[in-house]
Amino acid sequence: MNIITISREFGSGGREIGRRLADILGYTYYDREIEISIAERMNMDVDYVAHAMDQEMLMNIPLHFGRTFGDSYAMKQQVDILVEKQRFLKEIASASHCVIVGRAADVILSEFHPFKMFIYADMEHKIKRCQKYAKEEENLSPREMKKMIRKVDSRRFQYHRMFLNTDWGDKNQYHLCVNTTGVNIKSIVPILADYSSAWFRNSKPE
Amino acid sequence: MNIITISREFGSGGREIGRRLADILGYTYYDREIEISIAERMNMDVDYVAHAMDQEMLMNIPLHFGRTFGDSYAMKQQVDILVEKQRFLKEIASASHCVIVGRAADVILSEFHPFKMFIYADMEHKIKRCQKYAKEEENLSPREMKKMIRKVDSRRFQYHRMFLNTDWGDKNQYHLCVNTTGVNIKSIVPILADYSSAWFRNSKPE
Numbered sequence: 001m002n003i004i005t006i007s008r009e010f011g012s013g014g015r016e017i018g019r020r021l022a023d024i025l026g027y028t029y030y031d032r033e034i035e036i037s038i039a040e041r042m043n044m045d046v047d048y049v050a051h052a053m054d055q056e057m058l059m060n061i062p063l064h065f066g067r068t069f070g071d072s073y074a075m076k077q078q079v080d081i082l083v084e085k086q087r088f089l090k091e092i093a094s095a096s097h098c099v100i101v102g103r104a105a106d107v108i109l110s111e112f113h114p115f116k117m118f119i120y121a122d123m124e125h126k127i128k129r130c131q132k133y134a135k136e137e138e139n140l141s142p143r144e145m146k147k148m149i150r151k152v153d154s155r156r157f158q159y160h161r162m163f164l165n166t167d168w169g170d171k172n173q174y175h176l177c178v179n180t181t182g183v184n185i186k187s188i189v190p191i192l193a194d195y196s197s198a199w200f201r202n203s204k205p206e
Numbered sequence: 207m208n209i210i211t212i213s214r215e216f217g218s219g220g221r222e223i224g225r226r227l228a229d230i231l232g233y234t235y236y237d238r239e240i241e242i243s244i245a246e247r248m249n250m251d252v253d254y255v256a257h258a259m260d261q262e263m264l265m266n267i268p269l270h271f272g273r274t275f276g277d278s279y280a281m282k283q284q285v286d287i288l289v290e291k292q293r294f295l296k297e298i299a300s301a302s303h304c305v306i307v308g309r310a311a312d313v314i315l316s317e318f319h320p321f322k323m324f325i326y327a328d329m330e331h332k333i334k335r336c337q338k339y340a341k342e343e344e345n346l347s348p349r350e351m352k353k354m355i356r357k358v359d360s361r362r363f364q365y366h367r368m369f370l371n372t373d374w375g376d377k378n379q380y381h382l383c384v385n386t387t388g389v390n391i392k393s394i395v396p397i398l399a400d401y402s403s404a405w406f407r408n409s410k411p412e
Contacts, residue, residue, distance in 0.1 A: 120377065169377075171326065177383035184408040191401045198397055202390040 002027070002097040002200045003114035005106035007168065010152040011126030011145075013180045014119035015101050020189040021196070022099040030092060031101040038084050052081045053103075106173070107164045115196045118174040123149070125181040175199060208233070208303040208406045209320035211312035213374065216358040217332030217351075219386045220325035221307050226395040228305040231403070236298060237307040244290050250283075258287045259309075312379070313370045321402045324380040329355065331387040381405060 004021060008014020015031060022029035035053060039046035089105055092098055093112045100109075106116045121129075127145045134140065140148065153169075160168035171177050176195060178188070210227060214220020221237060228235035241259060245252035295311055298304055299318045306315075312322045327335070333351045340346065346354065359375075366374035377383045382401060384394070 118377075122378070171324075171375075171377045171383045171385070172328070174383075175385045175387075175389075177377045177380075179377070179381045181381075182409045183381075183405065187404050187408050188401065191397060191404055194400065195394065195397045198393050199389065202393050203388045 001093060001095070001112065002196075003093050003105075003109055003112050004099045004196055005109065005114045005116050006099065006101045006119060007106055007117070007156075007174065008102065008119040009121060009126065009169070010149045011130040012119045012121040013129060013185050016185050017117075017119055017178070017180075017189055017192065018099045018101040020186065021193055024190055024193045025097065025099070025197070028092070028096050028098040029101075030098055030103075030105075034085065034088065034100075034103055038081060038088055041088075042081065042084060044081075049081055052078045053085060104160065104164055107160070107166055115176075115199050116174045117192070117196075118169065118171065118177040120169070120177065120179055122179075122181040175203075207299060207301070207318065208402075209299050209311075209315055209318050210305045210402055211315065211320045211322050212305065212307045212325060213312055213323070213362075213380065214308065214325040215327060215332060215375070216355045217336040218325045218327040219335060219391050222391050223323075223325055223384070223386075223395055223398065224305045224307040226392065227399055227402070230396055230399045231303065231305070234298070234302050234304040235307075236304055236309075236311075240291070240294065240306075240309055244287060244294055247294075248287065248290060250287075255287055258284045259291060310366065310370055313366070313372055321382075321405050322380045323398070323402075324375065324377065324383040326375070326383065326385055328385075328387040381409075 004018075004025075004027065006014050006018040006021075008017075018031065019029055021027070032050075035050045036046050038044075038053075039049040042049070085103070086108055089100070089103065089108050090112075092100070093109050093114075100114075106114060123146060126149055127142050130140075130145050130149065131142070157168045160166045166173055176192075176199075178192065210224075210231075210233065212220050212224040212227075214223075224237065225235055227233070238256075241256040242252050244250075244259075245255040248255070291309070292314055295306070295309065295314050296318075298306070299311075299315050299320075306320075312320060329352060332355055333348050336346075336351050336355065337348070363374045366372045372379055382398075382405075384398065
């Protein structure tokens with residue numbers, strides 16, 4: 001199977017690239033679908049699962065070790081969700097060609113030799129993009145936007161460092177790094193589709 | 207004019223990408239041509255010019271400040287060559303669409319809004335590539351190769367830090383970063399040509 005993983009800075013347009021790429025290539029697209037499926041399987045609330053998969057919550061785990069484990073049930077649930085996430089990712093990677101956005105799929109699925117992309121952009125561009133796509137009730141100032149973008153990305157970085165022993169965002173972890181600053185995403189996705197197809201034809205180990 | 211600059215790790219195939227890209231796009235290709243032209247203009251030996259443009263020689267300049275300037279003539283020549291290099295790069299950037307490999311052209315020509323690529327690869331891949339293309343007399347062991355690759359790239363990094371105040375190899379400095387590990391360069395260059403054309407159509411400021 002051809003697996004494309006898309007890691008991305010918050011606000012860089014990685015999700016849009018992923019969706020359009022899957023459309024063009026006829027691959028299955030996974031993003032929020034991952035939490036929904038896991039919630040169904042585990043008979044849990046999807047928001048709870050999303051929250052449990054959220055890096056911030058996970059990062060607190062080490063703080064609990066050596067304590068009294070007052071809420072060890074919630075912790076066990078979190079670990080169960082993580083285990084299920086890994087199982088689910090490996091299932092979908094075996095089922096069909098697919099594009100997976102985020103979820104550390106690039107690391108978790110490394111044995112499947114995915115084509116790994118990283119999408120990034122200048123801060124100013126990311127703030128503009130976030131403002132363009134923000135819901136009305138999320139009326140953040142550029143300064144608050146910037147703070148949020150930094151926070152999300154810093155969490156991603158720390159999560160990869162702590163749990164996966166990799167440097168999120170380090171170009172050496174990826175096959176292609178695309179700067180979307182000032183770029184018309186719609187116009188480049190067909191080219192990225194060509195690039196990934198060429199990569200699968202020539203570079204993927206058997 | 208459309209200017210493509212190619213920065214590259216030693217042994218990653220950046221030069222081959224540059225040459226093929228220029229061929230496909232019908233752009234002028236500049237690499238060693240730069241030293242040759244400067245040598246002609248300044249009526250100097252091309253190897254001397256290449257050596258003077260070499261980062262290692264330049265890096266020693268700060269060591270000389272505050273000394274007796276025993277060899278200030280040679281130092282003045284070096285500075286003259288650098289000035290001429292900047293002038294020459296700006297001339298060629300104004301003359302025709304072109305691909306320029308290295309020479310810090312991405313920074314020196316920033317006012318021309320070049321499409322900036324960075325080419326890199328895993329160390330093992332770079333060593334293999336260097337061994338494949340090495341002249342017979344340069345019979346280095348993989349260990350020596352590795353040392354040389356590190357040395358050249360570290361010089362590039364330090365040069366950019368000291369003289370251009372930029373982080374060479376930091377993905378944020380570039381529009382597209384291409385990992386050539388295990389990649390068939392011939393098969394991806396037409397796609398990179400498409401990508402740069404799309405970038406010039408949509409992203410280049412007027």
